[in-house]
Amino acid sequence: MAGLKSGNIEGFEQFSQFSSLQELNTHIEMWLAVHKHDFSKGALVGLKRLVRFSAKIPGVCNAKIGTILKAIHQEYKDNGISRSTFKRMIQKAKELGILSVYETERKNGSQSSNLYLFNRFPSNEPPKEEIMNHPKETNNLLKTEKDQKKKERIQEPSELDYTYVSDRVPQPFVQLVKCFFPEAKTIEEYWRMANIAASSYQSELDPAHILDIAIQSFKQLIRKLKFKNNIRNPFAYFYGILDHKFCVHFHDALHEKYDSNDEEIIFGSWVNI
Known part of the structure; x- marks a missing residue:
């Protein structure tokens, strides 16, 4: 230009x-x-x-x-x-x-x-530029329960654990994410990303759908983190998974709605005959 x-x-x-x-x-x-x-x-x-x-x-x-x-x-x-x-x-x-x-x-x-x-935020892949430091390094995400508890005991007082997570975050999501990210701030950030990704598809979503897709997406993220160590930003990768799943769900819901309307029109036509 x-x-x-x-x-x-x-x-x-x-x-x-x-x-x-x-x-x-x-x-x-x-x-x-x-x-x-x-x-x-x-x-x-x-x-x-x-x-x-x-x-x-x-x-x-x-x-x-x-x-x-x-x-x-x-x-x-x-x-x-x-x-x-x-x-x-x-x-x-x-x-x-x-x-x-x-x-x-x-x-x-x-x-x-x-x-x-x-510019628009890239939803399909994590940004390639330098990313903020994450509370956990990727290769340390999947710690054993013993190591996790040990880390929680020695964490700094200013670092609140999952028991301090806001009530706005559903407990099923908290219980899953805390196994890998025990800090309240990190759990809340993952849930915030889920809500941002869902915001474009709210007309066809209810809270139960958002929670279900958020849990599915987080499990997929953890699997990727375990087998693909070059993911530089889990937040961005998580958002990409969410955006895809919400988009698929949205279009499936629209197809079901239109298919249902077509059936009602066809049935009504037969009745009138």
């Missing part, structure tokens, strides 16, 4: 990868679930503010850096972030695939503000 001309944000609508603000927010949540720890606290503030500036045309922003920094300073009572922090955030987001950045130019050819385009 070389030679982009600066202008009103509406002129860049064609570059949006999202159909709605809700869809943008869902993908940002998935990106942060995987890469939050790759950013400093100040960088996260800058990233989230950039998302807010990308609301009018979902995922597209061409605001000046100074304008974004001014908004941050006003919100945080002059305890905002520096221009260098914001630029480091942009560079990191580009490296991870979260953002694409393009230069724009004025009519006279001089450089104008950049065009920031948020």
Whole structure:
């Protein structure tokens, strides 16, 4: 997209990868679930503010850096972030695939503000870039019960175990995941990924379906982790499994609904004869 001309944000609508603000927010949540720890606290503030500036045309922003920094300073009572922090955030987001950045130019050819385009989270495979450190290394996931209990006894006080998991997480899911990831925070994160993956198919799902698919997907994840040690990010891989299973279930439900409607139409026709 070389030679982009600066202008009103509406002129860049064609570059949006999202159909709605809700869809943008869902993908940002998935990106942060995987890469939050790759950013400093100040960088996260800058990233989230950039998302807010990308609301009018979902995922597209061409605001000046100074304008974004001014908004941050006003919100945080002059305890905002520096221009260098914001630029480091942009560079990191580009490296991870979260953002694409393009230069724009004025009519006279001089450089104008950049065009920031948020990308969709890749659902079919884990990102290839550097991933946040996971609480457990892959080759240590399947420990014996004895080793697991020993680790729980020596864990730091600030690291809460599965008995502290939020009530929002169904117990059958907790009981399964705790065998491999005993920390409350990790269990809750896996359940959050399940809900994010299910959000696009809510019309044909009930809580029982979501729980069943989440359990099936987690078991498949563990099997992959056991036999495929090069999985660099279990969270992203888990999301990919979930997305596929929810999609299949959604389409199966639609086919059943339409098949049922066809049968009613055919039966009614025979009755009328």
